[in-house]
Amino acid sequence: MVYLTLAAAITAEIIGTMLMNQSDGFSRLWPSLGTLACYLLAFTLLAQTLKTMEVGVAYAIWSGAGTAVVAVIGVLFLNENASLPKVLGVLLVVGGGALLNLGGAH
Template sequence: MSPNVSLGWTLLACAIALELSGTLLMKMSDGFTRPWPSVFMFVCYGVSFTLLNFSVRHIPLGVAYAIWSGVGITLIGVAGHYFFGERLKAASLVWMGFILVGIVGLKWSES
């Protein structure tokens, strides 16, 4: 893997982590009634989109965006369960598994 591609994947991983953080902060902001989580939510989303933008210099746009959104969806579902007690149905876990299989397929097709 060339350094540029490695950089793209690193930027994408950081963008995903910040998207996850921003979405958790969205829940914690309680509909913008809590100022600090609201502010940090916007910061996390802004930096996440910026890193996603830079990652697509090195990774095809469709692959990067699909992975960013798919991994984000899956992580948010799991994080919502663990941090906020939201219910995860068995069917939801199965569909999240399909998302992850699709992400792996995209990564393999990228190589």
Template sequence: MKPYLFLAAAIVSEIIGTSLLKSSDGFTKLYPTLGTVLSFVAAFYALSLSLQQIPLGIAYAIWSGVGTAVTAIVGIVIWKETASLTTALGIVLIIAGVVVINLKGTAH
């Protein structure tokens, strides 16, 4: 269970880092830039800890898939980015892909 807590921390850190990346305005704003760097360092560190027990393919599928889907939702909710049926379908397909990899992946 502990490796999945590290993976969850990696996902949350990556989402925070990506959101702060938008706030950094091309790395021209100091505090969002520092937050971005620290968040990504924390994300990769936590991901590396999770990889001690979770297979790479599974961990990366979960990390990138959940991170992408939640970041898209954050973009819509916080940054008021345009949402469409295509966006929703893409998020559903990302989540479905992560589920399929976890159910039928040979990495387990």
């Protein structure tokens, strides 16, 4: 169950980040409100996750997965470049989260 809660927190954070991109510096009302709602939900779900998972592991997975998915969305849908340093950086972030998870997420 803890991984479902964490996955929901990650999803809310990703959606919030995409809405933030659409908010044009918080100058557009609905994307701005959506950003705030998604981040409130993400942090609430992350807080619930922290009841049963170590903070270092949960935060590493949360931030790493969010970073990786947002980077992929940027490349696929927002015309961002997929340079070698960017790809290697995302792989390192994901690999670090996986190592932390293997070392003590339970």
